[in-house]
Amino acid sequence: MKTLLTSLLLALVALVPALAQSTVDAKTILAKINRKEAVSYQNVTITGDLDLTNLANRREVREGSWRGESREYLSVVEAPITFKNCTFKGKFLAYHTDDQDRKILNVTNTVYNTDFTEAITIESCTFTDDATFKYSHFQQRAIFTDNTFREIALFKYAKFNSVADFSGSTFGDYADFKYAAFNESSAFQQVTFERYADFKYTKFDESADFKRARFTSTADFKYTKLPRNTNFDDARFNGSTDFKYTTLNGRKFSPNN
Numbered sequence: 001m002k003t004l005l006t007s008l009l010l011a012l013v014a015l016v017p018a019l020a021q022s023t024v025d026a027k028t029i030l031a032k033i034n035r036k037e038a039v040s041y042q043n044v045t046i047t048g049d050l051d052l053t054n055l056a057n058r059r060e061v062r063e064g065s066w067r068g069e070s071r072e073y074l075s076v077v078e079a080p081i082t083f084k085n086c087t088f089k090g091k092f093l094a095y096h097t098d099d100q101d102r103k104i105l106n107v108t109n110t111v112y113n114t115d116f117t118e119a120i121t122i123e124s125c126t127f128t129d130d131a132t133f134k135y136s137h138f139q140q141r142a143i144f145t146d147n148t149f150r151e152i153a154l155f156k157y158a159k160f161n162s163v164a165d166f167s168g169s170t171f172g173d174y175a176d177f178k179y180a181a182f183n184e185s186s187a188f189q190q191v192t193f194e195r196y197a198d199f200k201y202t203k204f205d206e207s208a209d210f211k212r213a214r215f216t217s218t219a220d221f222k223y224t225k226l227p228r229n230t231n232f233d234d235a236r237f238n239g240s241t242d243f244k245y246t247t248l249n250g251r252k253f254s255p256n257n
């Protein structure tokens with residue numbers, strides 16, 4: 001009996017650290033990023049807002065003006081980031097704006113952005129709140145495969161210098177890629193857009209793959225220039241579409257044709 005109790009106690013002691021590691025505070029991750037350490041987590045829940053716009057290296061890049069030009073601050077993630085099969089309980093912020101202090105005689109808005117100099121890999125994760133990457137510059141590959149975005153996914157004006165892959169992901173709310181720039185190949189294979197999919201004015205320099213993508217609401221590709229080898233094979237559009245002025249390899253294009 002004593003041997004059995006000892007064995008159970010040892011098993012419990014061994015289990016406690018594993019249970020503790022199943023939840024990670026966002027502040028712990030931010031501390032690693034500030035130390036320029038590689039971030040890698042798998043099968044954990046991240047609590048709190050992961051705010052990458054307020055890193056230790058944040059600097060002012062535009063002063064703003066009384067004419068309404070925004071004051072801008074930039075933080076830079078200088079180490080690779082990897083999340084696999086994780087759940088983000090708070091916001092994932094690589095962009096936000098603060099206009100609470102705007103007054104009649106001071107209309108300057110303050111914008112906080114984040115760039116990534118190393119690879120970012122987020123696979124099979126769930127974003128329960130907003131994921132904002134507006135204006136973010138991804139210098140290395142950006143992998144966002146098989147994720148679930150329950151709230152807004154904001155990639156407006158984002159710039160991808162290397163491969164970008166969103167294959168298998170589900171966007172439950174507004175998916176905003178308006179004015180985004182993809183300098184290398186991009187993949188949206190089997191992506192499900194449950195709400196508004198906004199690719200208006202999006203710039204694709206290399207092939208874009210939308211094979212078997214599902215657009216259940218509005219699909220907006222107005223003014224978008226698609227390069228040769230762009231693929232919409234077996235893509236399904238169940239809502240309204242706007243391909244006005246859209247071109248594929250310089251010729252007028254609509255997948256319905």
